[in-house]
Amino acid sequence: MYSVLDYGRMAADPVRMDAYARAIERAVKPGSVVVDLGAGTGVFSILAARAGAKRVHAIEPNPAVWLLSELAAENGVSDRITIHQATSYEVDLPERADVIISDLRGILPLHEENLYATRDARKRFLTSGGAALPQSDRLVVALVGGESMWHWLAESWESLDAHGVTSRAARASILNAPYSDRTHPIASSDVLSDARTWTTLDYATFDSSVVEGTCALTVGREGVAHGFAVWFEATILDDIRFDTAPGSPRIYSRLFLPFLDPLPVATGDRLEVTLRADAHGTRWAWDTTTSRGRTRQATFLGAPTAPEALLRQSAAHRPTLSSHGSRVRTLLERMDGARTVQDLAHDLERELPPESPLRARALDEVREVVSRYAR
Numbered sequence: 001m002y003s004v005l006d007y008g009r010m011a012a013d014p015v016r017m018d019a020y021a022r023a024i025e026r027a028v029k030p031g032s033v034v035v036d037l038g039a040g041t042g043v044f045s046i047l048a049a050r051a052g053a054k055r056v057h058a059i060e061p062n063p064a065v066w067l068l069s070e071l072a073a074e075n076g077v078s079d080r081i082t083i084h085q086a087t088s089y090e091v092d093l094p095e096r097a098d099v100i101i102s103d104l105r106g107i108l109p110l111h112e113e114n115l116y117a118t119r120d121a122r123k124r125f126l127t128s129g130g131a132a133l134p135q136s137d138r139l140v141v142a143l144v145g146g147e148s149m150w151h152w153l154a155e156s157w158e159s160l161d162a163h164g165v166t167s168r169a170a171r172a173s174i175l176n177a178p179y180s181d182r183t184h185p186i187a188s189s190d191v192l193s194d195a196r197t198w199t200t201l202d203y204a205t206f207d208s209s210v211v212e213g214t215c216a217l218t219v220g221r222e223g224v225a226h227g228f229a230v231w232f233e234a235t236i237l238d239d240i241r242f243d244t245a246p247g248s249p250r251i252y253s254r255l256f257l258p259f260l261d262p263l264p265v266a267t268g269d270r271l272e273v274t275l276r277a278d279a280h281g282t283r284w285a286w287d288t289t290t291s292r293g294r295t296r297q298a299t300f301l302g303a304p305t306a307p308e309a310l311l312r313q314s315a316a317h318r319p320t321l322s323s324h325g326s327r328v329r330t331l332l333e334r335m336d337g338a339r340t341v342q343d344l345a346h347d348l349e350r351e352l353p354p355e356s357p358l359r360a361r362a363l364d365e366v367r368e369v370v371s372r373y374a375r
């Protein structure tokens with residue numbers, strides 16, 4: 001969960017903020033109703049209110065959203081902002097919005113609930129003919145040097161050699177995962193090929209759970225490639241755009257997909273990459289075809305997991321409740337508005353075996369369930 005400092009760092013990205021501020025200024029008219037989806041601490045809400053909105057619905061599950069009540073007062077717009085501390089899925093609004101503003105991206109727009117929540121919000125909150133910002137994000141891929149990042153990843157376990165312990169499995173696991181380049185920023189001089197559009201996410205029409213595309217890349221200069229960089233160009237509103245290309249110090253950073261081994265390349269070499277990711281941005285696969293053959297990499301090949309855990313993900317699996325699930329169900333059933341948190345914790349504690357280490361944290365467990373599922 002983001003902290004107030006994190007939200008401050010998002011607001012401190014001048015290119016991102018300038019693009020959103022200009023788009024809000026253009027889209028919000030005096031008297032508009034606005035939804036700030038994923039409001040964080042509500043900077044966009046304040047800008048929308050200042051642009052003339054008569055009502056801004058700031059929707060955000062993070063309790064940090066309550067800072068907005070103070071920020072709105074400081075900025076003289078409290079009377080026009082309504083805070084909904086919840087995910088958008090749990091909110092019903094009394095009116096439709098003329099403008100929805102959101103930035104639910106992470107490193108890329110394929111991040112957690114971004115695509116699902118924005119789609120749902122457009123359907124349920126936006127008036128017909130209303131404006132939803134951003135309009136689209138174009139995802140771009142290129143071959144990159146990324147030497148320092150790659151060595152940092154690939155050699156992260158090698159100090160075990162000194163103790164006579166090998167770690168080939170850890171290396172394979174690490175190199176089958178995507179990374180932010182935040183610790184080792186990819187510079188524009190690291191880009192070794194042309195940059196190609198992998199896919200364009202048009203928020204008005206995107207309706208898929210998987211993104212897949214193949215790009216043919218041509219090497220522009222000789223070097224040693226260590227992976228691919230993926231970034232995006234955002235169209236917030238018509239001509240108001242920004243990108244997160246290598247070399248740009250954006251809050252989002254770039255996604256680095258490492259190779260299993262460094263790949264020397266010469267000017268004019270051609271290669272093909274097929275990229276697949278789920279809409280949440282958690283599962284990735286990248287197949288690289290060069291004149292030397294094809295290499296398949298995927299988070300599936302790298303994530304340590306138990307066979308039972310994989311089985312539980314299967315659509316055909318018939319689950320039963322774990323002991324934790326049973327406790328949560330019992331707790332939920334007892335939340336009838338009569339029992340206090342302390343009562344619930346006492347009951348829970350009494351029902352656990354005397355030797356259970358969970359007895360000591362019964363109150364914490366109740367609080368966790370309450371903060372997640374209760375009013």
Ligand SMILES: C[S@@+](CC[C@H](N)C(=O)[O-])C[C@H]1O[C@@H](n2cnc3c(N)ncnc32)[C@H](O)[C@@H]1O
Nearest residue numbers: 010038039040059060061087088103104113117
């Ligand atoms: C990248 S932050 C942006 C915050 C703020 N709009 C800004 O620009 O400073 C995205 C926020 O969206 C929130 N979020 C994610 N999914 C959400 C959903 N379904 N409904 C409401 N908020 C959501 C997250 O908690 C997070 O605070």
